[in-house]
């Protein structure tokens with residue numbers, strides 16, 4: 001039986017988007033493709049408020065997390081560990097032979113500008129990598145403030161942002177906030193199927209990349225740019241998903257960008273108050289994510305069993321990630337879910353647990 005997804009990726013995909021994928025195939029060197037690519041990039045630039053480069057990477061986001069490191073860092077980079085995804089990015093940097101320094105924060109806590117300042121003041125960093133929305137803990141890190149700090153005090157340091165589970169669910173002003181690379185997969189708040197990653201690259205980051213050794217081919221900004229100027233990609237792109245993204249951007253503008261972000265906050269507010277009433281919020285109240293809530297399992301319910309019961313009713317949520325398995329569970333409220341959906345979900349949970 002089909003289950004409505006309340007997990008932080010992949011997320012629920014509406015029929016109109018599924019239908020936008022089921023259209024005749026076009027050649028990726030055909031003008032039809034270039035027209036499509038150009039339209040998508042124009043809409044993304046408007047949405048993300050950037051005049052920088054935008055590349056469409058046919059990969060999961062992890063691919064471009066690796067790509068951004070390969071393009072922007074020769075030697076040393078500042079990484080964070082505030083949960084599973086930031087930790088993964090740090091691991092990627094290390095596996096690619098880069099020297100890292102690591103800001104380690106407690107699970108459920110945010111990475112603050114003060115922490116970034118303290119580490120960057122040691123000197124020698126080419127970039128700092130920040131996970132905007134740490135999906136494993138339900139924390140949204142203050143990238144606007146971090147961007148402002150780096151721009152003012154460390155103008156040579158590039159700011160790379162993993163916005164995988166925040167982009168399209170909350171505002172990101174790429175240029176104004178001084179963000180050099182911002183990447184996100186389509187299967188989270190964009191509410192498309194998985195397989196495509198959108199990445200913004202500032203001119204500064206692009207120019208820097210030209211001097212970095214050993215960038216490889218697939219994620220190489222220079223190779224991507226050579227084709228991007230013709231509204232193409234170096235290798236065959238996920239055309240069906242790009243078509244769906246084009247339709248989704250229209251849907252986003254039609255709903256209204258502000259209205260979309262407000263809907264995310266409204267869903268989050270419902271889930272948070274339900275959580276406060278019945279369980280507890282795991283993460284710092286000052287940095288709660290608008291797209292996913294990490295519920296501290298204070299009743300010690302059996303999360304696997306809860307999900308099995310929800311499956312019978314046509315829904316699925318997520319267990320705690322990694323070390324938080326069983327100790328927490330996560331309700332995603334992103335993409336094309338509506339307030340009525342999360343109200344329905346918490347109602348089902350109340351019913352199953354007898355709350």
Ligand SMILES: *Cc1c(COP(=O)(O)O)cnc(C)c1O
Pocket residue numbers: 008009059060061062063085131133134135162163164165185
């Ligand atoms: C989901 C997620 C990723 C990984 O994305 P993939 O598309 O599975 O590679 C990375 N970072 C964050 C914050 C995520 O939520």
